[in-house]
Amino acid sequence: MKLMLVRLSIFYNYKDLLKQLVQKDLKLKYRRSFLGYVWSVLNPLLVMIVMAIVFSTMFSRNIENFPVYLFCGQILFNFMNQSTNQALSSINGNAALLKKTYVPKYIFTFAKITSGLVDLVFSMGALVIVMIATRAHFSWHFLLFPFVLLQLYVFCLGLGMFLAQANVFFRDIQYIYNAVTTAWLYLTPIFYPIESLPAEVMWIVKHLNPMYFYIGQFRDLVCYNRLPGHMIIFAGCTASVLMLMIGTWSFLRNQDQFILYI
Template sequence: MNPWKYRIMTFWKYKDLMIQLVSRDIKLKYRRSFLGYLWSVLNPLFVMIIMTIVFSKMFSRNIENFPVYLFTGKMLFDFMSTSTRQAMSSVVSNASLLKKTYLPKYIFTFSKVTSCMVDFVLSFGALFIVMIATGAKVYWTFWLFPSVVVQIYIFCCGLGFLLAELNVFFRDIQYIYQAITTAWMYLTPIFYPIESLPSDLQLLIKGLNPLYYYVAQFRDLVYYGRIPGPRVLWGGWLIALVMFAIGLWAFKRKQDEFILFI
């Protein structure tokens, strides 16, 4: 049987388990919380307000409707950062379950990224509030955002697989990754327009920062009201699929050894 067909059939066989894992993660996150799922809207809204106050003096003069500009970049970065950090610990944190019964190990990584994606989708409510409060125009291109969501979800799954595999054998990766994501945030045009950077740094970010492609696409659709250019659009899909293939390959290559190290 074709290995990819076998993997898809196995994934489908355990789909109910994945649904339960995603549901568990979401319920645990908001357990004993008075406002519950509203925090998926309120939390990014509060963070956006604080960051707007902090960064508006530096960048708002060159950026029209800075709150929406900031939010369209920050919400994508937060999803990437949170989902990949949770995916990184997905295998190790389920060690007791994996030692008791056979389960496809990648299910745990998938579930972590997927539960974060649910939060990400709910945060669009906060984006709507910001757009209404600032009088931003809602372009028809806004409704094409699922294309970007799918791309960044695939990318985060791939990166999550790679990090989860590395974390089993090298636990220091979690501290290294924390430093990497901090630098990654400032090297992504979230608070500033990329045109404000020197040309050589612009080329470096466009060439080596995969998140640039998703932020650029999302801003084109939501903030500028236009269809993303082919370089950014197809570059985003290519990066997502390549990252997914690399991450899954690395994960599957070492997964039989996980039990010895968790």
């Protein structure tokens, strides 16, 4: 307990560095861009329009307000995919700085996931635009979306730290993870109804796919104007905590050896 408090105190002391790293990531992303941060809204919106046109003929007949259904899954999965891919190289990418001075190594991974969260919050503006354009019904349940984003953020922090430390020792992780996320995308009901899956596959997705837990909760709040079931909330919170514990344990266990490999 005492060690945990010490580590939290160290993290708090470096909060300004975390803020600067997040700001740097956001500025670099939109550097020399005429529209700047507006792309955080336009980019997911344009991608959603393309995907809605492509997939609407196949799935929309079974899904009410398909654009909103699609967008709810798309923005959450994109956040997980992009932020963890950036976190994967967060240690190797800052090797020069880590060799020169002491900073908590996990701060770079935190920064990548947090900058991704900022983009996700901007994307919520695009979601509101889609809901208005499609005349979707707004209810007070929509205001509970930060609870789902918090679960997903914690999950991505844990996954990001696990990937970051693993990539220091095994550079092939980045290529393997690209294949994993591709399979993960198609095993997550983003652009199709989960009922269209075979019974065995549907059981696996409902019970073993963390992204289904978060997208399912999010759609309940945004698309269906209802509170998520207690089991999917429990599953989402459990997956977040377990992933954070695994990621933190593996990162702290191996961080003293990073300097030998970066």
